[in-house]
Amino acid sequence: MTGPRRLAAVVLASLALSLALHSPSSPVTTPFTPERLQRGAATALDTTRAVNLHIHVRDGRHTVEAGAGEAVLGTGRPVPDGAHFRAASVTKSFVATTVLQLAAERRLSLHDTVEYWLPGLVQGHGNDGSRITVRHLLQHTSGLYDYDTTQLTGRTAPDFERRRFDHIDPGQIVTAALRHAPDFPPADPDDPEPDWSYSNTGYYLLGAVIEKVTGRPWPEEVEDRIIRRLGLHGTRVPGTDPYLPEPYAHTYHRFAGADGYTDTTVRTMAWAGPAGSLVSTSSDLDRFFTALLTGRLLPPRELAAMRITVPGNEEHQRFTPGMRYGLGLMEQPLPCGGSRWGHHGDLEGTFVRTGFTADGKRSVVITVNGRTTDETQLLRTEKALQGLIDRVLCGR
Numbered sequence: 216m217t218g219p220r221r222l223a224a225v226v227l228a229s230l231a232l233s234l235a236l237h238s239p240s241s242p243v244t245t246p247f248t249p250e251r252l253q254r255g256a257a258t259a260l261d262t263t264r265a266v267n268l269h270i271h272v273r274d275g276r277h278t279v280e281a282g283a284g285e286a287v288l289g290t291g292r293p294v295p296d297g298a299h300f301r302a303a304s305v306t307k308s309f310v311a312t313t314v315l316q317l318a319a320e321r322r323l324s325l326h327d328t329v330e331y332w333l334p335g336l337v338q339g340h341g342n343d344g345s346r347i348t349v350r351h352l353l354q355h356t357s358g359l360y361d362y363d364t365t366q367l368t369g370r371t372a373p374d375f376e377r378r379r380f381d382h383i384d385p386g387q388i389v390t391a392a393l394r395h396a397p398d399f400p401p402a403d404p405d406d407p408e409p410d411w412s413y414s415n416t417g418y419y420l421l422g423a424v425i426e427k428v429t430g431r432p433w434p435e436e437v438e439d440r441i442i443r444r445l446g447l448h449g450t451r452v453p454g455t456d457p458y459l460p461e462p463y464a465h466t467y468h469r470f471a472g473a474d475g476y477t478d479t480t481v482r483t484m485a486w487a488g489p490a491g492s493l494v495s496t497s498s499d500l501d502r503f504f505t506a507l508l509t510g511r512l513l514p515p516r517e518l519a520a521m522r523i524t525v526p527g528n529e530e531h532q533r534f535t536p537g538m539r540y541g542l543g544l545m546e547q548p549l550p551c552g553g554s555r556w557g558h559h560g561d562l563e564g565t566f567v568r569t570g571f572t573a574d575g576k577r578s579v580v581i582t583v584n585g586r587t588t589d590e591t592q593l594l595r596t597e598k599a600l601q602g603l604i605d606r607v608l609c610g611r
Contacts, residue, residue, distance in 0.1 A: 252281035259603055260284050263596040265566075265585030266476070267294045267464045271497035272607055273578045280497065284585075286464040288476065295462035299449055299494055300582050301484060302567055303560030306493040307418050309437050311353050311543020312507060314421055315517040316440055318349075323428050325350040325520065325542075332424045336389075341396040348401070349424065352417035353542040354525060356402035360395035361414040362388050364486065368563070372470040372477045375563065379479075380457060383486035385419045392416040402525075411528050411540065415490035422489030433489050445506055449496035457483045459494060466564030469587040476585065479564035491560065497580040500569055504557055507544075508575035522546070522556075534597045535559070547601075551609035561586075566596065570604035579604045 252270065260268045260283040267284030282294025317323050329337050329344035329352070337344030342359065351357035367383050369375035393416075402409030422433040429436055434452035442450050449460070458481055467476035484492045495503075506512050513521065524539035524546045531538055537548045546554045547570075557569030566583040581600055587593065 249279055249281050252279050253283065255603075256281045256283040259599060260583075262599040263583055263585075264587075264592060265583045265596070266467050267585065268581070268583045269294050269296075269298060269464065269497065270603075271501060271578075271580040273501055275576060278498075278501075282464075288465065288467060288478070294464045297449070297462060297496055297498065298582070299459045299461075299463045299496055300567065300584075301459070301466070301491075301560075301562055301565060302450075302493040302495040302500065303487070303491045303562040303565065304415075305495070305500060305558045305560040305567055305569065306487070306489065306491045307543045308507070308558045309441055309493060309503070310418055310421055310425070310433065310489045311521065312512055313425060313433070313436050313440055314349065314353060315513055315521060315542065317425070317428055319514050319517045323349060323424070325353070329420060329424075332427045333420065336423075337393060337420070340394060342393050346401045348404075349421070350404075350542065351401050352421050352424075354402075354411075355413050355417060355540055356409045356411055356525065357414060357417050358397035358399040358401055358410065358412065359414045359416040359420075360392045360397060361412065361416055362392035362395070364388060364415070365563075367486065370471065372473045375468075375470065375477060375479065379482040381486075382455060382483060385422065385486060385488035385490070388486065389416055389419050408526055411525055413527075413531065415487075418490040419488055425489075441503065441512065444512075445499075445502055447495070447499040447502060449494075450499045450503075451494050452492055453484060453494050455483055455485045457481050464582075464584055466562070466584040467586070468564035469585075469589075470563075471588045477564075479562075491562070497582065500567075500580050501578050504569060504571045505575040505578065508556060508571055508573065534594065535601065549609055550605050555604065555608055566600065568600045568604060570608055572608055577608055579607045 256268055256270050266288055267286055269282040271280045280296040284294060286292040286294045318325055327349050329347045347357045369378045398412045399410040425433040425436050465478055465480045468479045469476050510518055521542040521544050524541040527538040527540055535547060539546045544556060545558050546556055549555050553573060555570040557571050560567030564584055564586050568581045570579045
């Protein structure tokens, strides 16, 4: 059970966000207003100490959006509705859905090994592609080392400025990752709580698997199977294009040792590939996850497989308590019972947080721009955003 079916009001106490939500089959009683949502967004912005924040809330067919802060630092320009942003690791849910569609078509199996599709690629330093399956890659249970891409994109503000337009092929990152021993052996398929470690490396490999199976680059498959099919007009794989389409809010990152923010809006993201390069909008992500969770993109068998989850590791539990991971899909417990589903995205300057009830009837998409490397502030921000999502989905 995901929470009460009838809600007269949603009160977000600590964030001063008061909404009235209704079930899709019920008439609107006290519709929530953009003004109320904007007041709550402003309080959330103050809690996170970010530059700008945007929230998209839907209950049934009733949707409202609100923003707070400045779209461009120092200008006072408001955050636009319908803004484009870099979805970062939310990309993984699109890629996983594409892989599972191929499984449903029997063009691949989740039990296929990496060696079968990409012979000779994953080997050396204890890495063995003959022991790693497609399911392992999807669920982050392969043990493959997650190469720290900030070594390539820059850990300081001057480094970032020098490298923001560098073209780094995802294959280079895979090669670098495979110079390291795996974190642990691939999970036993019968282990209900296997070792787990988030690995972008696995999703780079999944992009290569999609291309090997279909004979086409993974962005074309995602475009045809999901983006065009659902009419996601604000969503695209940008390739080497470093610019966001209008409208958008700027992203800002305070690098270690820096006195102020670096504007990270304009940058090449080709290096993120199938692990995190997608550009999207809040309404598009809402439409995608709703279609996914309600069975419009996957047959029942593959959707059920996607929602079989395992616990995240200690590091991820610190930031997202109770987080479990399926096949490109995150699950977290709701305080009112049941779970919320979606995927997070993180990038220099940006947080993307999504939450959907299991039936897809209620949703929240939040984007926050203005990040820091300070762990205390990151934890504070995460707690505020997770709490906001929970309150909206639970109607509290």
